[in-house]
Amino acid sequence: MQKKFVPVMITPFNLKARIDLGMVEQLIDFYLKAGVKGFFANCLSSEMYSISEDERLELTRHVVNYVNGRVPVVATGSFGLTIQDKAQFIRNIHDTGVDAVIMITGHFANVDEPDAVLIDRFHQMFDLTGDIPLGLYECPAPYKRVLSAGVLKTLLDSNRLIYHKDTSCEVDSVREKMAVIDNPKFEFYDAHTPNAVDSLRMGAAGMSSISGNFYPEILVWLCNNAADPSKAEEVAWIQEELRRVDPLIHIAYPMSAKYFLQLRGIPVRTISRAHVLELTPQQKEVLQGIQRDFRGWCERLGIREAAPSHAL
Template identity: 35%
Template structure:
């Protein structure tokens, strides 16, 4: 059994770009430091929030390596970049992630069953990859919504948990009953469930989910960290904070990941808000986006001040 676990507050990393569209590694470095300073327990590099479907294999490999090198072992780093349906291309992608030195490699569920054919196809393709990956390297499974959300069945989950190869799951079911059931199913297996849905974040934590792994870790990982580690000590304040985090997460619909990049540009972490995934003109929505972002920042600072006063 692999004992290393990825749990707690695990931000899904953004990818900043320069004006010419290339990856801005100076901004990546500032972002890494911001994540760590704000209580992150691990980092998930080269994921959907990283715009992995719009990065070349070379870019994905270099980005994962850069993150690992600059974290310098302070917290664990997991990486994916698993975007192909062809099994041999997947091997190339995952081996590039392995070569980065990441502490864990994340497989994407829909690429194990590209046509949604069911358990047999999923397990066959999974075993093909497991046979090619180092058996001492922790693995994760991610129910990435793109190109389609392929949820893991209970039987498939138990195969993963009992294999001894998987240490965590990024749950994208967005359903508290499912998260709760999965926590019970994997109890004692060495595999943990990390919820990614802000609407159920606090309830999922209370049900045994090991932290939070959603997109709003790009705004206030420290607030999720307080909720995860200290929420039970002050349930009334935890409820108030959880309600704010639910409302704040609605900002995603206003053009994520660009709205998160706008936030980091304000902080001085990013030089631009360029994105390869957001095809609309964010400035056409600026009348709505700026006030929404202002409210997220205002609420974040309010709760940070309250938490500091309680310390």
């Protein structure tokens, strides 16, 4: 099975801090040129908690329309105070044309509530959403609810799930979850770049990490080559490079990604609703160093950098 890199899309804003839909299109062109095989719109990287309900729908609909079937699009939909509210928004997001609606695990039980409550609420949601294709997302906010393999197996038995974005950041946890998956239509994506090679070799459908908002070409290359014995040396080397820089790109994210894309010639503004502080000169210097590293990675691996859409 071909492994797929699916970026968690950032949201560009204009000078009035409104969504810049024209720049969304430029970003989609850039991601596609880099070789991505899908999009996760309206996610934490998209600053989904900092935009309104109408904006979530507008953004998702625009992504779906512009992508126009070239690759699948998924988006988060489990917003609302009650299960009924969440179900309605899931229906609204589904109506934008996405291929699956993703549910945040932390939206279905409070941090101190047991898994039995979580499972019961998910089953209520399944009953309220007909045959809408659904997925799971262990989003870090409002808190990170990492599923056990047993809970995942119970939810998979509903036959309603086709997608999972894992943020356990633990290889053993990924291995345990992979062992309970027996549905070929269910796709497991790891969000943790340092796990990439292990997860891909264990059978993950692909990766869906924030690093794709910095250097998607590298993640695409890794997805394509992680299991190739002839590329084992290069795979091990780039995995270590990605592991080295991964903590650095998380600092001041998603502002860090927007600045990095500027360094790459993509005119996305460093405006964020989620991170309101300007990047420090030291932070910019670190990102400039990673940009130089990225060019060296491309040279060694024979990767052609994706050009900004205005330069195509």
